[in-house]
Amino acid sequence: MDDPSYVVALAGNPNVGKSTVFNRLTSLHQHTGNWPGKTVATARGAFTYQGAAFTLVDLPGTYSLAARGAEEAVARDFLCSGQADATLVVADATCLERNLILLLQVMERTHPVVLCVNLLDEAEKKGIRVDLAALRSALGIPVVGTAARGGRGLAALQAALLDAVRRPLPPPPPPVAYPDLTGLSPQEREDAAAEAVVRRAAALAAKAVTVPPQAHRWDRRLDRLLTSRAAGLPAMLLLLGLVLWLTIAGANVPSAFLSDHLLALEGPLGRLLAGAGLPPALCSALTEGVYRTVAWVVSVMLPPMLIFFPLFTLLEDAGYLPRVAFNLDHLFCRCGAHGRQSLTMCMGLGCNACGVMGCRIIDSPRERLIAVLTNSLVPCNGRFPTLIALLTVFFAGGGAGAFPAAALLLGAIVLSVGVTLLVSRLLSATILKGAPSAFSLELPPYRRPQIGQVVVRSLLDRTLFVLGRAAAVAAPAGLLIWCLANAAPGGVSLLARCGAFLDPLGRLMGLDGCILMAFLLGFPANEIVMPILLMGYLSAGSLTQYAGLGQLQAVLTANGWTWHTAVCMVLFTLFHFPCAATCLTIRRETGSLRWTLLAAALPLAVGFLLCATANLLLGFLPF
């Protein structure tokens, strides 16, 4: 071939900025994460350097090639398959000794290998000095220092890769000298071999790395604060509460602005369409159905999602999530669940479908199933706006301040974590019996998050994502519900008929038929439940115009809502069947329709029980 394309495998421990190197080299916007196993499948990207085309294969982050886990198998199989022309091992300069263990294992299996010592900026901040020349001569392979997040050293890295594939150095001598292993039992052999690798890594690090005694002082101090017995849990609640408060307070202004302007356009748009000669029914379907729903999703649902996501990503970027897992692990252990389930649960706060996919980081099939089945018990980003709207309007003095609403939302999330633990416990005591398997959790060094980059990228990504969903899901759903509300065989609209049919069940749960309809029609995406509900109410004739969030309470109260209804609606928003995307992901991840049905039935059952109980108990109250 005239135009050769080189395949480069990208290997490294978790949390070393491997995905950042990947993104920087390929200009791909892959979401990077700070927990082990974020790259659960191999991502591929391409770049061209000095006319040479490269394909970069991002292997899962692993500590070793020897262990039996799924991630190690993927990495090992790819490296040993000979598909790669070169392997790039990314290592963390602040923790080089442990990172060298994987490098040595890779060097034993493949050639050529290029070492990228990443996070040099973080190492410099800690006063850690890495002698790259010493590493180069001791290992006999190219070694490049980078600070990938700032783009430092990437050109040199590309040059080193080109050199490695075009003019590879001679294979270095075996990187590890093993002691005589004859006559030892398999286990003794394994131990001796592992010990030899670790000792060699230690010797290399001793030669090339200078770590001042107080290098990790700040990490230790922060950990003592953020994971201590006294302050660990309060700090966690405070941080989450702060994120929620910023979300609610920050979303008020753009939300009001957008809803004022977008919803005010409905009238002119209708006149414009009518003026263009469209039949009145079609005009009405397009404005009151399609436009109104999309305007609602954009103005009311989008702003909180846009603020929460970057904030959450910043915490993740700073390395806080592993600390959450560390703090909560004992509870998950007691419930027979895997320690990494708290990580997948946190991912679920962003998006349940992502959380379910993230469950691949759990090796034991039993514990992975528990994590998958319980993931949608924590509310995702798409459910926050509904919760915020309800809590603000009914319990926090109608938007008097973001603080009470944030506190209530925090309470709702704590409740959902509690239910997650309970259901996990129930599952591991019944259909998924077993003891929690062993696990280890690295607490990586804290890092200064790339604030600008995170905010801009997640704003762009999230806006596009939500707008895409609004177009693909909210618009057709708006049309559908308009049709249901306006097709009236026998004088009663289909919507009213469905609502009436579901009403007894809804009443039992402290809701009504229309709310249940909205949840059913909102199956494609959680963020359209609220707009659909309003559409249902508005088309039912009690009010014909809707002018923004301020009127929410009026519309709901006019349809028989009390604060009891709001409590039940909050509970059902927290606990009902997962959205379509999550269900599809569960189906794909478990490969089983039965588990998918169970994953939908479990939260639904919880929601039904909680709503019915709350309804019963609230009925005894005199107010």
Place this chain on the structure above:
Amino acid sequence: MTTGYQTLDRLPVGAVSTVAALTCGGDLRRRLLDLGFVPGSTVQALQAAPWGDPVAYAVRGAVIALRRRDASGISIYGK
């Protein structure tokens, strides 16, 4: 030189010791080896989680949290 052995889960927070041997088996053993818990490695118990379990250990320049049950599969020098 040494006065005896104990298991890693008994190492008090703040204390430093040296790994003597791994007594656990299976996948956990392999993973611990790969994280640098090999005979001769220096370990320090840094911090217990709010409920006292798991405990974070400094080993080979990294911080690794282990549940006490799993840490008891590592034998260290000390009384």
